[in-house]
Amino acid sequence: xxxxxxxxxxxxxxxxxxxxxxxxxxxxxxxxxxxxxxxxxxxxxxxxxxxxxxxxxxxxxxxxxxxxxxxxxxxxxxxxxxxxxxxxxxxxxxxxx
Numbered sequence: 001x002x003x004x005x006x007x008x009x010x011x012x013x014x015x016x017x018x019x020x021x022x023x024x025x026x027x028x029x030x031x032x033x034x035x036x037x038x039x040x041x042x043x044x045x046x047x048x049x050x051x052x053x054x055x056x057x058x059x060x061x062x063x064x065x066x067x068x069x070x071x072x073x074x075x076x077x078x079x080x081x082x083x084x085x086x087x088x089x090x091x092x093x094x095x096x097x
Contacts, residue, residue: 009023009024009027022093030058040082040083041063041080041081041082042080042081042082042083042086042096043078043079043094043096043097044079044080044081044086044089044093044095044096044097045062045076045077045078045079045093045094045096045097046059046075046076046077046078046079046089046092046093046094047074047076047077047092047094048074048075049074050073050074050075050076050090052092053075055092056068056075056077058081058085058088058089059077059079059080059081059085059089062081062082062084062085062087063079063080063081063082063085064079064080064081065077065078065079066078066079066080069079071074
């Protein structure tokens with residue numbers, strides 16, 4: 001509601017039936033958590049064979065898939081991923097930028 005509807009804390013509190021302070025605390029904690037997750041993303045270029053296309057779901061779920069290019073025998077993907085995802089995709093990483 002905060003970003004999509006651009007509502008103020010006061011308006012969100014009234015809709016949710018909680019105090020304005022409660023909304024502010026939740027907003028602060030949520031933004032802090034999102035910021036920490038985004039800060040830990042590492043940019044990579046992946047070369048994924050068509051037989052392993054399901055691996056493109058990992059950056060979508062745990063990071064950010066920026067773009068994909070379909071080549072003759074593989075997909076070239078630019079993504080931002082966290083450390084655990086990078087470890088799982090290590091054999092397909094062709095560049096860490």
